[in-house]
Amino acid sequence: MDPADDYLPAIDDLKPETFHDDNAGAAEGLDDSIETTNPGKAVWLIACTVSMGGFLFGYDTGVISAVLVSLGTDLGQALSSNDQELITSITSGGALIGAVLAGMTSDKYGRKLAIYVGCAVFFVGTALQATAFSLAQMVVGRLVVGFGVGEAAMIVPLYIGEMAPARFRGRLIVFDNICVTFGQLIAYALGAAFTDVHQGWRYTIAIGAVPAIALAATMPLCPETPRQLISHGRDDEAKRVIRKIFPQATEQQVVNKIRVVRHSIEEVAASVSDKSLWWQMKQLFTVGANLRALATACSIMAVSQLGGFNTLMYYSATLFSLVGFNQATAVSIVVGATNFVFGFPNFAFIDRFGRRSMLLITVLGMSLSLVVVAIAFHWIPVNSDLSVTGPHEMTWASILLLVALIVYIAFYSAGVAPISWVGTEFLPLEVRALGTMLNTVTCWGCNIIISSTFLSMMKAMTPSGVFAFYAGICFLGWLFVIFCYAEVHNMPLESVREIYTHGFGVKHAKRLQRELREARANEQSAP
Known part of the structure; x- marks a missing residue:
């Protein structure tokens, strides 16, 4: 196996709500050995x-x-x-x-x-x-x-x-x-x-x-996905797709894969078949462990959206033109390039250092970077109507602002951007779909707030005030991570859910992590 696969489970967690865990069938004694065969180019x-x-x-x-x-x-x-x-x-x-x-x-x-x-x-x-x-x-x-x-x-x-x-x-x-x-x-x-x-x-x-x-x-x-085909009773078509995905698999392995996927579908259906939406909503908001898990997921998502990044995504050219760059659209390429490049470190380090550690470093880095942006704007003369006072030229403050924004984007892309999609996996299966929807609503709802208020806030609060405000949101997010974001990487889901029965479970998670490390060390040292 490729050594890079050592951290693939954490990568899979980045958007856990986007697929179902068919491998759960293996825990029920079903044969999923087809996954050990090499997939085809298709x-x-x-x-x-x-x-x-x-x-x-x-x-x-x-x-x-x-x-x-x-x-x-x-x-x-x-x-x-x-x-x-x-x-x-x-x-x-x-x-x-x-x-x-x-x-x-x-x-x-x-x-x-x-x-x-x-x-x-x-x-x-x-x-x-x-x-x-x-x-x-x-x-x-x-x-x-x-x-x-x-x-x-x-x-x-x-x-x-x-x-x-x-x-x-x-x-x-x-x-x-x-x-x-x-x-x-x-x-x-x-x-x-x-x-x-x-x-x-x-x-x-x-x-x-x-x-x-x-x-x-x-x-x-x-083709349509095997899961969709099986859920609609089109097993023969699903077999053809599975053979295309796993061309080296035996016929029995293909049949067994059908059983694994069907078991996963039936398990999900059984968990909500007799549960109304109102019942799921009550479970989500009245069961303390569920509510704390949802609050954790949605809070990190809110920080990722309200912390100011989307103002750069949507208004970077406007912003760079305001601070004196003659080729504002060309300078904006830096935003996209930094966002593109610094997405990779998270995938490389998240399983080694954990989500909590990555957030503690990157969210604080975002806050401090935005403080520098707010200070730089203090030395850039901008009127309340966002027109420039004095000569429209690039200054040391403009350069400092650009560098600080690049650092901010690097921290954002390496940390909260992908990790914000992790949290809903912590919820029990019977309320996970509803929790996922609420997390998605949080994402786009906060996005609407940022994109519809940025320029108005720039006029009302001054640019320095706006970026100081975003810095404050990031700092509050960092405090939330310190006191409320438990480290759960490499934990089985049963342990993850147990964590939220102990408040937000930060200390309890540390104890479980220590016990898991000791257990793995004992297994490795055993003859």
């Missing part, structure tokens, strides 16, 4: 194809940064700060709706159909934006694209997680995450390239239709 090609959806997600969220500074009066009017906030935040609102709808319908109608619908939605939204000559049409286009963003964020990792062999699942889901950040990076680069082209923002947006068309054209080559 699964890698399928994952690469479907990950174009992740690229689309990243591109359409990143492209708005350059568009905002290039619109001018192309929509029939000069845009106010409120107009810019509306254009930006409406996509997050659409994403919230798209994610919920995708989650509610994909089990019934399948993952592939959801991806096709997503491609169509992306295409329509892109066309509406690229041909917009009014604010209303641009807003509608951004809303429609938001539906696609939410659907892609929900369905693509779900499809990959259900299609991938267990030992490569982490890498393939990581690849989708990489495609998201790569899409954002490409959006920044193309935004910079078309900055000086007349109405170049239209071309930048229109290019987003290309991967949507390519994904729709190649999806017929990708």
Whole structure:
């Protein structure tokens, strides 16, 4: 086995709600030895194809940064700060709706159909934006694209997680995450390239239709996931897909895999079959252990969204233009590149150092970096209407601000960005789906708050005040990690759930971790 696989379980945890654990069947005595065989090339090609959806997600969220500074009066009017906030935040609102709808319908109608619908939605939204000559049409286009963003964020990792062999699942889901950040990076680069082209923002947006068309054209080559086929009684088709994923498997191993997946489906169905949504809601909010686990998950997600990162994702070009950079869209590429590159350290170190340690370092680093940004803004003359006082030129304060933001993004990408998706695995199976939905609502809800208030807050509180406010949120998040975020990496789920019966379980988790290390050491030293 590849040595890198030593930390794959932690990578798989990054979005645990995006797939079900078919391997649980092994604990019931079912044969899942097919997972020890080498997968074929088909699964890698399928994952690469479907990950174009992740690229689309990243591109359409990143492209708005350059568009905002290039619109001018192309929509029939000069845009106010409120107009810019509306254009930006409406996509997050659409994403919230798209994610919920995708989650509610994909089990019934399948993952592939959801991806096709997503491609169509992306295409329509892109066309509406690229041909917009009014604010209303641009807003509608951004809303429609938001539906696609939410659907892609929900369905693509779900499809990959259900299609991938267990030992490569982490890498393939990581690849989708990489495609998201790569899409954002490409959006920044193309935004910079078309900055000086007349109405170049239209071309930048229109290019987003290309991967949507390519994904729709190649999806017929990708099968439905075995789990979906089995859940709808299409076992023969599922066998063909499993043979394609595991070409070296025996016929008996294929049959056994069908049994393992069916067992997992039946286990999930049994856990909620006679439970109403109201019962699940009561269990989630009235059982202390469940509520503390949910609070932990949603609090870390809120910090990841309210800590200021999305202001850079959506308004970086506007911000860098404000502080004196002549090629603001080109400088914005630094945001995308840093976000892309520093996503890798988390995957390399999370299992070695643990989630709590990573958060303690990175969230504090985010807070301190934003303090430096707030101080740098104090020396950059900006009026209350966000116009510049004095000569519009780059100064030492501008350079300091850029460096501090790069450090901030590095801490964000290496820590809270991926870890914020971990928490809902701590919930019992019977309320996990509902907890996952609430975590998703927290993500997009906080995203809406940030994107719809940033420019208004800059005017009302001054830029220094705004970034000091975000620094304060990050600092509160760091305090939350110290007192309320238990270290649970490498623990079985039964132990994880036990932790939350002891308050937030920080001290109890430390004791369990120590006992687990001692047990492993005894096993290794035993003859």
